[in-house]
Amino acid sequence: MKHFITILFLLLLINAVAQDENKIILSDGWKMQSSLTDKAGGKEISQENFTANNWYNVSVPTTIIAGLIANKEFDFDPFYGKNLEKISGERFDHSWWFRKTFELPVGEKNKTVILTLHGINYKANLWVNGVLVKDSSVIKGPFRIFDLDITKFINEDGKNVIALEILSPFNPNKKDGDLAIDYADWIHYPADYNGGIVNNVSISTYDKVAVRYPLVTTKFNSKALTVAHLTVDAEVINYSGEAQDVTVKGKINNNINFEQKIHLQPNESKSITFKPTDYKQLNIENPRIWWPWQYGNPDLNTITLQSVVKENISNTIKENFGIREITSVFISNDAREFIVNGKPIMLRGAAWSPDIFQRRSPERQEQEIKLVRDMNMNIVRSEGKFEDDNFYDLCDKYGLLVMTGWMCCGSWQYPKSWSAEERNVAMESDRSVMYWLRNKACMLSWLNGSDMPPTDTSVESGYLAIEKELKWPNPILATANEGVSKVSGKSGVKMAGPYDWVPPIYWETDPHKYGGAWSFATEISPGPSIPPYESLIKFIPKDSLWYTNSDWLYHCGTMEFGDTKIFNEALNNRYGKSTTIQEFLDKAQAQNYEAHRAMMEAYGLNKYNTATGVVQWMLSNPWPGLIWHTYDYFLYPAGTYFGMKKSMEPLHVQYSYKSNEVIINNSLLKSFNNLTAKAAIYDINGVLKFNHSIVTSVKEDAITKCFVLPAIKDLSDVYFLRLELTDANGKTKSINWYWLSQKQDVLNWNKSTWFYTPQSAYTDLSGLQQLPKTSLKTDYITTKKELSTTQHITITNTGKAVAFFVHLRALKGKDGDDILPVIFDDNYFSLAPGESRTINCSYENKNAGNADAYILTTAWNAAGE
Template identity: 25%
Template sequence: MHIMVRKLLNATGLLLAPFLPLAAQSQYELNSGWQCNNIAKVTVKGEALSAPSYKLSGWMPATVPGTVLTTLLNNKLVPDPFYGMNNERIPDIYTTGKDHYTYWFVKDFTEQKPSADGQVWLHFRGVNDGCDIYVNGHRLNANTHFGTYLRHSYNITQWLAKDGKNRLAVVVYPPAIVGNPNGGQGGDGTIAKNVGPQYTAGWDWIQPMRDRNTGIWDKVTIEKTGAVHIKDPQVITKVPGVRMPEGAQAPAIVMVKATLENATGKSVEGTLRYKLAGNTISRKVTLAANGTTTVQLPDLELKEPKLWWPSGYGPQQLYNLQLEFAENSGVDDVEEVSFGVREIQTYWNSHTNSREVAVNGQKIFIKGGNWITSDAMFRFSKERYDAEVRFHRDMNLNLIRIWGGSLTERPEFYDACDKYGMLVFQDFWMSGDCNGRWVDPLKKEDQWTRRRYPDDHNLFIESVADQIKMLRNYASLAFWCGGNEITPPVDILAAIKDSLLPSLDNTRFFFHYSNTDSMSYNMLGGNGDGPYNIQPMSVFWNERTFPFNSEVGSVGVGDYESLERFIPAANMKAPENKKDGVDSVWDYHKYIPYFDHLDAYGKPKDVKDFANKAQLVNYDQYRALMEGFSAHMWDWYTGVIIWKTQNPWTALRGQMYDYYLDPNACLYGNRVGGAPLHVMCNPTDGNIFTVNNTFKYHTDVMLQLTAYDMEGKGKQLTQVFTEISPKTVQKYLSVKNGLDKLGAKEGVFLSVRLLDKDQKVIDDNLYWFPDSTGNYSGLQKMKAAKVQIVAQKAANDSITVKISNPANGPIAFFNRVSLVDSKTKKRILPVFYNDNYVSVLPGEEKLVTISGDAISKNGNAVVTVSGWNLTEQTINIK
């Protein structure tokens, strides 16, 4: 459920409001034409600077929304900090002093003074960290605004120029405490004295952001209303009982309320109302002069509701309503609200000793990914958010956790999560590292002092209240959390759980911190999360960890083309498994070692060979992680959240796709391992399992197990009909003895499949096992596959690629399909593959679908396919 940006209406109203024409209603963003200058070069005060007649000389174009560093980069005044060691060439604010990154931002805009009781509002959705604001010679904020996350608004009606030509001037100050980026988690930790992001001083997956992300980093908008302004609407839905995605639905309850502000000096009478599914819900309201009141509308019983479900369980149905306030003379204000009808419940599972999640009465096994933010320099866009969240859906995940060292994510992120069915676990802005959980010699102050961070508790509490109001209407928002691996200080924690959430959002479970016992009772001790590096697959399958693990992950280096994007040619060196065996640029970009895991495929000859073999390991690691946790669903575990699934910077760890939105094999190993209905093999003991994460009972399903040697000759191990119950794991038999015999000399492939009654494959999983010495000796001698590949345009934004492998030959193993610009020879990004790193059995074919808006925007597209035993081929698209 979420508030959408108001649509622009002309004089006829365009019928957005279903009752009366709306008088002078619109909202637009001030996102271009900004100019900026360093504070040292501005010799006048804000009152003079904001006068439209004041001439700007020597100012440069500014990026708003954006940070100071973004503007400097776009004006070619600093090198790209994401490439190579460039970040070392940019002055750090800790060394330069704060004035170096303190800037004035100026924007001229046209807006006429409204007639009658019309009002004009100026909204800021995010400034880091402090700012003073001036319009047409008048200072709007009596005291400097602080708080990265705290929205602020100003009624600028009386200050608008008579001729409609206006100027906005904003001076933005960096965080009060910028912190020493000394290599620690959050540097020396003092960055957490502010109410803002902590990662900007550096972490184990990122280098410091040199300006600490100072700037007008989120949207600035102008809004026009009548006398009464609708603020902070809230939509709550109740879905009683246990529901199914299909079939007739019992009614649901929709509850709506909003705050109304009368901006005039006289009382106003009117009606707050909305229409939904043929029902009109309204309440008459009298507002005192300059008064504000919160109005609760009568509940609506919504018949035959279309429900919203997490990905993999059902569709993501969304409703739209127009909430409006109308006087006799017309409509003063409209908020368009899009929301999903769903109810999230949680229970304590006493068998696993962890939190269990249910949606619409049905328990959901949580398969999640940890998220930092879309871009480390806060260069956000709706399109990038959509692509990143879609990748998470494509991984067969159903939850994203927003890590507490970053931010409360933007409405556009939540729009995408609503669309793709991602539940969201939203941390507030704390971390165990900076906020004192552990002894840390890199921190400037002791644990007792750090435990009291931030300096301004009231600002933190005020910011939490504001962000709850901004995000509480999203169907995808499932949980609030006090912080990463630590609770906020006692007074802040009490305010959140005893005051803010009960009054502002009492519909979601609140975790005190990310690995709290109320999420996962950690009988094993430790911090309740990890490990974070490469593991034997037996660990994921056989070693019991925390029953709802909030952070567990592995390696994640991209392929050769990904590496080329940010590693200079001179540094394209394969890491060696020895001390000091990593190039300085790889080390700077936080490489996690693969140790000797690649050697079983043959010691990498060069960096390209390293990157290709790393993808085999990536695929196996994340398939094993998701399968291992799923195999113990409801017995050992109620959920798992991967650390982490994306990078906002060019880091060489914890990513299913790189910063440039190019997926690697981690994504597709995770996609296979997390399939809603899935058959899988424990690689250590050969046991075969099915896992069913759906609510459906599957009958007459054929379980088919076939072994293949390196020549492509198949041997059926078993084929048996089975029935698979909803929300269960079932264990069948072990094929270990047979595989050990067949693969002793050269290794063996195992095809594990589920077929429906029409013999259509509904789940397909191919494993490759080493020989008796633990090496993939047979893979290293495989004959070349002789496939036929056809690429065909299926739609304006879709291409199908058919890979056919003739009988009597080897498996066409581990093939990467790419969409490439024929002129630049570079991949077209972002596009989405329904599967990738695919293997094709002898006598069979695989169909890979490529989709995305980038397809229709590039007229030079061709398809390339390369694999373990397939030299790269380029295919023209028919």
């Protein structure tokens, strides 16, 4: 039996641990219960003979509510209507127990046993085998890593029990609350405030010493990037009560070896450094470089470190890392420009949010990152809502940059109110996160504050001292807004809104006061992203589907964002009032599309001139919502998604609402010659009123202005602009449709607020409701593989009018639900009279029920609709 346990231990290492060969992650087999229900104490609960009758079976990480949902505690969907309000009560005001039984394998006897807690929200009393190891005055803070020596409490020949009494955070959204996970105005708070275990719990064994937290930093010899000078750092710790002579052996990939001896006093820890000046083998010629995905391959290398005492290996740790160098400079208007491997990069992306109950799904994480890439984004921002290692490893793998740091808007934002104990929580949290994330290739920057610099200068100084000590290798900003720190100066970024609806013209005409296309906007949005009908009915009752209904409002944000009034008013004035919810939703997709496309296009147009980056607030909702997302909670890609995807095409043709110009935006690190840019204008009846093209070129990562569109006589009030870009071989690289009006949106800049700029006049797109009908022909060919299917869908407009806002859906059979997630080359597009396009649609077979998709084609003016 003991041999079997040893084999099982090794299998767990292989399957569950990517970094430390001496570590077991304790994820499954936990029990959870309220202290109100089971009134036993920690001494009793943490012993083998305790019977956890009627306790919930959970896997870690989990919050209290997530555990209850997994056990089907509720006979309702928490996401439906206002059901979330039903999850409340006295039991969430009391502590909860999390209990785990485990055994050490035979081979790990007589070693130091370290219990690592990484994600206790908010504090805990820890018991092991009947002994209180540390209480909640020590174990406090969800972002801290606690390494606790439990060797003397371990039963080497039998079962061991860990019992954690978790105390949920107190008012993390308040100035005087705990330094816990916070949300602010974009979501309702769960009743447990995410109390629970929100990251890994693990056991590691060491033979006296350990090497931990490797870091590999890069300096290139020149812009040619032909030689990378690598510096390797790590921490070495002596867990024994005797002095130790340790040899730290290192290996990069399979061919670069180095080692260094270090002497440690009893229980001492030291940093160790391998410099390229001392270890010539760390000067790598023709290195495999990690690039953001649009700039090159996100190639990863591997570092392996071992601690060796008297020829015995105490531990081995292995991590991926990127050979890459990220810096930043200031350009015009003090905008911070980020530089990756010597190349400036225009950063366009969105803000990541974990699930409302902090549930972790590797499959969903990868699905979402694939959607991010499909939208052509190159960055996500995480505002104090940290994920797990798998998430950051996926960002490394897919070449996606991550901006992260501390959060607004509760207690984290008010360090002047902190006690000495809370200050310690903050500093130790900073130290833990630095160790944890510093070697991730995807890390772009760290923010020591979100909506403002730390208001206590000594706190920012403390952070910076820790970050310097631990050699954080990337740019550090005091804040995500335009505030100037008394410690570190200008941030070079801004957070000047808007967060609610503004029209497309806003982004190019802002007088450099608000959220227009200048500087680096770390969070910004034209507001609501109303999901389509097929998503809405999953979380709003059908009889509540109207924008004044309380269920609708409940799924907005809170405070200023507790409704969609500004968006609704714009929609009614611009597209005409709706008489049915379906009509409203169809128009909403068009307004979502044009607003989000315009934002990203404007920032792209001004890149490296006045603008250096933009982050849409947000990428996704942590629960089904109506505001601030690019795809909804069910991963449905609707109008916002495809407006975003269109705007950030690597080689893109676009229209300027301000100058009436046609422009090429190249986001790739190569130039293009003999490009043909074409513009065609159609009136409301589909009559071609203007047609022009030029042959031109565009430099790498640059803009080419092609021509100004002329005034056209006898043009209808509403008209269409079709842009197309083809390469030297005649292959289409970009097709981009705009629906425009002779009447313009007008902004009242003098009445701007922190979250939007009101309009004094609206464009008139109501003529779209009188589009002549047209006919669509749809054919598709299926290419099915073992795991995935691609549908090659050809849509032809056989009528005489423009087919406006053609929408494709892939269904699980003719009357089935949508296949999700799904990737379309393009969607919500238009077709000129007689035009035909082929769109590829791909999905995993398991998400389609292993049946071929039924392709449903609709449009605003398709005959029969």
